[in-house]
Amino acid sequence: MANPTIKDVAKMANVSIATVSLVIHDHKRISRVTKQKVLEAIERLNYYPSRSARGLVSQKTGNIGFILTNDHFLRTEPFYTNIFIGTEFEARENELYVLLTTVDSNFKDSDPLPRFILERNVDGIIIAGKVPSILTEKLCDFNLPLIFVDFQPVKRNCPVVVVDNNLGGKMATNHLIEYGHKNIGFVGGDIDHPSISERYKGYTAAMEQAKLTLNKNFIDFVEDYPARTNGFQAASRLFKNNKDITAVFACNDAMALGIIDYLKDNGKRVPEDVSVIGFDDVVSENSNGPSLSTIRVPKMEMGVEAMKLMSSFLKEGINHNKKVLVPVELIIRNSTQKI
Amino acid sequence: MANPTIKDVAKMANVSIATVSLVIHDHKRISRVTKQKVLEAIERLNYYPSRSARGLVSQKTGNIGFILTNDHFLRTEPFYTNIFIGTEFEARENELYVLLTTVDSNFKDSDPLPRFILERNVDGIIIAGKVPSILTEKLCDFNLPLIFVDFQPVKRNCPVVVVDNNLGGKMATNHLIEYGHKNIGFVGGDIDHPSISERYKGYTAAMEQAKLTLNKNFIDFVEDYPARTNGFQAASRLFKNNKDITAVFACNDAMALGIIDYLKDNGKRVPEDVSVIGFDDVVSENSNGPSLSTIRVPKMEMGVEAMKLMSSFLKEGINHNKKVLVPVELIIRNSTQKI
DNA sequence: CATAATTAGTTAAACGTTTAACTAAGGACA
DNA sequence: TGTCCTTAGTTAAACGTTTAACTAATTATG
Structure with a gap:
């Protein structure tokens, strides 16, 4: 049969459709023999309940929305892609599907919300990375479960999966300190971004703890997206006036690569003349040549954890x-390398 | 109102729900004034039709399934991820969502099909990369539109988006030939894989055209997945007996990197002593150090093209x-480099 | 002027489930 | 023996749309 419905099963098993439904949900009010009879019919007809019909009456779609900004999506860094893959992975374990969409990086009040929300096509939403707070506000109105990953909104108090950025910043800086560096630069992106400010705080904390002077000239924040070319720019500013910097902690790998680009272009060797450490570990997999020291962030796991929170909330409430x-x-x- | 339905709109506009539905579908039987009245009510109530209800009656879900094998999914190479991203991108242009799932690389007849098919939760399926032919057969039975990307099934005649692997193989080989190389090795993966065999054919064609002898000892196929470590192994076999190879064309970037790993470990410089070219261009974005010559495959565009085929089929049939x-x-x- | 055709809308069935409320048949109990 | 529980199932409404078939009013046609 083309697409058997619950009616076909009921007919074949000689019961009502309600009974079939109850069997599917393993309801206790059904006797052993009836259950067996129905299960056989289901098996023989190769019946599976229709998702749409189910969704209509139960108001559950089995889908989870995944939102991130254009910027995060289009940058080819596999950071958010890997988080997404993680959610996908865990979704499958819980019989869920993930619908991905993007919103504009400067989402306005008048912009339409993702279609899957308006059409009530998701049971919950996972938000990856920093999004405009106006979006967060609007999403909260839908009372759908909301989970944030790699970003903690300031106002709202939602379940969150975040990296220990502060600790990571300390670890990176301490690594350089342990290698004997004293003049350690920091290159950051948008300081308003929680992740970046935390990494920066880790840097300053480690420096202070080691009783190293925090030289303002050794610190550079770019306003733009923390991309490779911006790392290059930042390095050019940093090294122009500070010939004595021997190590740099970049707030992410892309910027670290930009810094290395600059150093090479200017006759400095890495790591012989200058040590550089990044953050995120997005370079490793398919790289070639001298590789980048970094702080690894478990990207897939973050997605997995976010989806676990979502799924347990949907189940246990x-x-x-x-x-x-x-x-x-x-x-x-x-x-x-050691100095 | 929490979740306005078509009834609420009908009541507010003083028409029947059928009229509202017709307005939504821009049916010509509705007068200008009524249409305006209804649109206003929709606007004021912030109404959007429910996807589930729509799906139930129209038998259209607005979702497209995306299937690839475990192997392709779990390998961290961003090849298939980028294809997926491409489908996502184009899906949004066409008001579609993509449901991703994987199947086992050696899918058996008794294995269950992806849930989204059984639950009738997709309007079409995009299959990325090589999948077992038994799966293709089973999928065809559902008469859902089927599109293949980066893989052309042997038996079935479906719309397909593929790379010009043959041309790419020629281009890579010709590049080495133009650089003066004569003893050019080839390292391939599973020769049964259409992409790989095409690349290999491109290699042999280019060699023959340049009147270079095809030395069987210069050619190595690994049986396993064409990964970095396997490239290393292949190189070790290749160079053990053939000291005079000056260039290698690897069937993909991962193997090329493995070959470079081997050469470095054995005191050969790349490209000074041996030139290496890969295929796919998956290394570029975030790499460091001497970079890999390769044949670029437009991965995102492939996904886009596949979804375009799907969408136009769904619309125009x-x-x-x-x-x-x-x-x-x-x-x-x-x-x-030139020899 | 009667009839046909057109226009603009309504009615009602259908899509395939879930589930609250009901029922019928036995058995337990006073 | 009549009443009350249980047990195991059924009935029917509901979920929110789409759309074929219908209707009523208006306009065109012979």
């Missing part, structure tokens, strides 16, 4: 406003 | 069994 802090790891490769 | 051949591009970087 407890909104344990949890904050999952995923661990970071120092990865020492060939862009840092 | 013409199954123009098209074969879209996406162009490749020679990217000369620092892993190849």
Whole structure:
């Protein structure tokens, strides 16, 4: 049969459609023999309930929306892609599907919300990375479960999966300090971004703890997206006036690569003359040549954790406003060395 | 109102729900004034039709399934991820969503099909990369539109988006030939894979055209997945007995990197002693150090093209069994040089 | 002027489930 | 023996749309 429905099963098993439905949901009011009879019919007809019909009456779609900004989506760095893959992975374990969409990086009040929300086509929403707070506000009105990953909104108190950026910043800086560096630069992106400010705080904390002077000239923040070319620019500013910097901690790998580009262009060797460490570990997999020391962020795991929070909330209904802090790891490769 | 339905709109506009539906579908039987009245009510109530209800009656879900194998999914190479991203991108242009799932690389007849098919939760399926033919057979039974990307099934005649692998293989080989190389090795993966065999054919064609002898000892196929470590292994076999190879064309970038790993470990310099060229261009974005010459494959565009085929089929219903051949591009970087 | 055709809308069935409320048949109990 | 529980199932409404078939009013046609 083309597409058997619950009616076909009921007919074949000689019961009402309600009975079939109850069997599917393993309801206790059904006797052993009837259950068996129905299950056989289901098997023989190769019947599966229609998602649309189910969704209509139960108001559950089995879909989770995944939102990130254009910027994060289009940058080819696989950072958010890997988080997404993680959610996909865990979704499958829980019989869910993920609908991905993007919103403009400067979402306005008048902009339409993602279609899957308006059409009530998701049971919950995972938001990855920094999004405009106006968006967060609007999403909250839909009372759909909302989970943030790699970004903690300031106002709202939602379950969140974040990297221990502060610790990571400390680890990166301490690694350079342990290698004997004293004049350690920092290159950051938008300081308003929680992740970046936390990494910066880790840097300053480590420096202070080691009783190293925090030289303002050794610190550079770019306003733009923290991309490779901006790392290059930042390095040019940094090294023009500070010939004595021997190590730089970049707030992410892309900027670290830009810094290395600059140093090479200007006759400095990495790591012989200058050590450089990044953050995120997005370079490793398919790279060639001297590799980048960095702080690894478990991107897939973050997605997995976010989806776990979502799924347990949907099943158990407890909104344990949890904050999952995923661990970071120092990865020492060939862009840092002892002084 | 929490979730306005078509009834609420009808009541507010003083018409029947049918009229509201007709307005939504821009049916011509509705007068200008009524249409205006209804649109206002829709606007004021902030009404959007429910996807589930719509799906139930129209038998259209607005979702497209995207299937690839575990292997392709779990390998961290961003090849298929980028194709997926491309489908996502184009999906949004066409008011569609993409449901991603994987199947086992050796899918058996008894394995269950992806849930979104059984639950009738997709309007079409895009299959990325090589999948077991038994899966293709089973999928065909559902008469859902089926589009293949980066893989052309042998038996079935479906619309397909593929790379011009043959041309790419020629381009890579010709590049080495133009650089003066004569003893050019080839490292391939599973020769049964259409993409790989095409690349190999391109290699042999270019060699023959240049009247270079095809030395069987210069050619190595690995049986396993064409990954970095396997490239290393292949190189070790190749160079053990053939000291005079000056250039290698690897069937993909991952193997090329493995070959470079081997050469470095054995005191050979790339490109000074041996030139190496890959295929796919998956290394570029975030790499460091001497970069890999390769044949670029427009991964995102492939996804876009596949979704375009799907969307136009769903709209116009013409199954123009098209074969879209996406162009490749020679990217000369620092892993190849003139002899 | 009667009839046909057109226009603009309504009615009602259908899509395939879930589930609250009901029922019928036994058995337990006073 | 009549009443009350249980047990195991059924009935029917509901979910929110789409759309074929219908209707009523207006306009065109012979």
